[in-house]
Amino acid sequence: MIQARAENVSRRYGKTLALDGVDFQVRAGELVGLLGPNGAGKSTLVNLLIGIRRPTHGRVELCGGDPRDPASRRTLGVTPQETGLPASLRVGEVIDFVRAHYPNPLTRNELLDRFGLTDLIRRQTGGLSGGQRRRLAVALAFAGRPSIVFLDEPTTGLDVEARRSLWDGVRAFHAEGGTVVLTSHYLEEIEALARRVVVLANGRVLADDSVTAVRGLVGMRRVSLTSPVPLPDLEGLVSVERAEDRLHLLTADADRLVRALVAHDVPFRDLEVRPTSLEEAFLALTHSPAAA
Numbered sequence: 001m002i003q004a005r006a007e008n009v010s011r012r013y014g015k016t017l018a019l020d021g022v023d024f025q026v027r028a029g030e031l032v033g034l035l036g037p038n039g040a041g042k043s044t045l046v047n048l049l050i051g052i053r054r055p056t057h058g059r060v061e062l063c064g065g066d067p068r069d070p071a072s073r074r075t076l077g078v079t080p081q082e083t084g085l086p087a088s089l090r091v092g093e094v095i096d097f098v099r100a101h102y103p104n105p106l107t108r109n110e111l112l113d114r115f116g117l118t119d120l121i122r123r124q125t126g127g128l129s130g131g132q133r134r135r136l137a138v139a140l141a142f143a144g145r146p147s148i149v150f151l152d153e154p155t156t157g158l159d160v161e162a163r164r165s166l167w168d169g170v171r172a173f174h175a176e177g178g179t180v181v182l183t184s185h186y187l188e189e190i191e192a193l194a195r196r197v198v199v200l201a202n203g204r205v206l207a208d209d210s211v212t213a214v215r216g217l218v219g220m221r222r223v224s225l226t227s228p229v230p231l232p233d234l235e236g237l238v239s240v241e242r243a244e245d246r247l248h249l250l251t252a253d254a255d256r257l258v259r260a261l262v263a264h265d266v267p268f269r270d271l272e273v274r275p276t277s278l279e280e281a282f283l284a285l286t287h288s289p290a291a292a
């Protein structure tokens, strides 16, 4: 059963095309990561699927209906990128307030326990640290026993321990058959939870594949050098960028590329090899023929 679907969806904000012909679907019980650099369109896609915004073109569906129809959202849980919590309410009170909106919520203790919040129950939310507030905001998405949960960058600002405790809560929900869509800038974060990852960049889906396959795509190296001659065709070269007298070559296998440079007798100096950032890898993929 498909729980959330976008078909050829585009969304424009004035002159900005935030999503450009996106197809995306999530089956019941899946845990999917949406990966992409800043401004890729991740939050926009989530906002369309949960009915906060409408697509400019195309069709979106949630739990078999229109996401803007409250009936489709009855079993939805969401943690947006930023959440406002009433500062003077205690953690336990906020949880009870949210639980009261649902017919069959988790008990207060189940929720506190799952997300490692038990010690904070009597604390006012205004006095929580940023990380503690974030954990509470994520936990609240699960209060109503949702069937599908959207988490927009759930672990931003969390330390390692808090992140693990939050991941455990998400895993427990998924193990019971829950569906999860989470967004992140980091493949490592998605890797910790999901097997499937959808890569967005510039509003388009670049890849929809296993985390392992995408790791191969983005785990590239940048080989920089200065050479007085034009480069020949080199195997495994993904892209070439020229900045003044430097050439920056992107490749999945830097050793092989350097061997090829030597084998072709290419004169070079000041060779540097370093890992690419996700942004650089995305940029190269966006401009490579494979992404066209």
Ligand SMILES: Nc1ncnc2c1ncn2[C@@H]1O[C@H](COP(=O)(O)OP(=O)(O)OP(=O)(O)O)[C@@H](O)[C@H]1O
Binding pocket: 013, 014, 016, 017, 018, 036, 037, 038, 039, 040, 041, 042, 043, 044, 045, 185
């Ligand atoms: N309400 C809005 N008004 C105008 N432009 C917007 C609005 N929301 C998003 N955008 C633009 O749409 C594009 C996609 O933004 P979106 O927030 O969906 O990306 P994102 O992948 O979630 O980014 P981030 O990782 O930074 O949160 C960006 O260029 C952004 O500036």
